[in-house]
Amino acid sequence: xxxxxxxxxxxRRVYQRTSTRRASMEKSLTELEFxxxxxxxxxxxxxxxxxxxxxEDVAAEAVQxxxxxxxxxxxxxxxxxxxxxxxxxIVIHAVRDGMASHRRRQENLxxxxxxxxxxxxxxxxxxxxxxxxxxxxxxxxxxAEVRSVVAAAVRELPDRQREVFGLMVWQNMTAxxxxxxxxxxxxxxxxxxxxxxxxxxxxxxxxxxxDQD
Numbered sequence: 001x002x003x004x005x006x007x008x009x010x011x012r013r014v015y016q017r018t019s020t021r022r023a024s025m026e027k028s029l030t031e032l033e034f035x036x037x038x039x040x041x042x043x044x045x046x047x048x049x050x051x052x053x054x055x056e057d058v059a060a061e062a063v064q065x066x067x068x069x070x071x072x073x074x075x076x077x078x079x080x081x082x083x084x085x086x087x088x089x090i091v092i093h094a095v096r097d098g099m100a101s102h103r104r105r106q107e108n109l110x111x112x113x114x115x116x117x118x119x120x121x122x123x124x125x126x127x128x129x130x131x132x133x134x135x136x137x138x139x140x141x142x143x144a145e146v147r148s149v150v151a152a153a154v155r156e157l158p159d160r161q162r163e164v165f166g167l168m169v170w171q172n173m174t175a176x177x178x179x180x181x182x183x184x185x186x187x188x189x190x191x192x193x194x195x196x197x198x199x200x201x202x203x204x205x206x207x208x209x210x211d212q213d
Contacts, residue, residue, distance in 0.1 A: 029077040037083045038067065044084075045091045051166040052095045054151045058102050062094040069094070081180065089181055096159050153203040154196075161196035164189055 029037075045066070049059035070090055077086060154162055163182060167173045168189070175186035175193075182189070 029074055029079075029083060031074075033083070034070075034074040034077075037087065038070070041084050041087055045087060048088060048167070048171060049091055049095050051170045052092065052163055053099055053102075054155045055099075055102065058095065058098045062098040063091060065098070066091040066094040085180060092163060092181060096163075099155075099159070149207060150200070150204065153200050156203060157196050157199055160184075161192050161199065164192040165196040165200075168193055 042063075046059065046063055049062045049066075050056065053059045053062065066087070070087055077083065080086075081089075154165060157165065160182070164178055167178045167181065168175070173181075175189040178184075178189045179186045184192075
């Protein structure tokens, strides 16, 4: 299934912006172009939702809500940005809303440590897919635990910092690309990335000290 999803990216840019701003503003999106853009971009949208939320349920709900919103508003799309960027923005906002709802629900549950030393957090059910298969079984377990702990720490970041970190570090986007998605300047992107890394060092410091003992 992963291979099938990957193949969709080969024809991702099905909607091209016109060369002038006026023409771009007047260019509407056809239903076929919208459907193709969604199909082509869906693997990326799912990956972003997973990365930014660290929770499969939140990610799935966010993508579903984002696509529902997009399906209701695609006729108003006038090419102010690439359709892929437009869809990604909707997903990012949906993830932010989903995480806020998730936090409110968690407040009614017994408190649990945000970052667990054994790595068995609620967050990272997809982290095992990131472990290099050529590494030994013991090392793979350790890798999965480290990734799980890091993902749990990332969830503790403020929304903007988490989004910048996830998009730049895990999605390999540039500061300019992230700035376009979040409607902030590249300078603000770098400032948030710096703050995110500083906060993550603070959150992960106890685990680093444990490993050195």
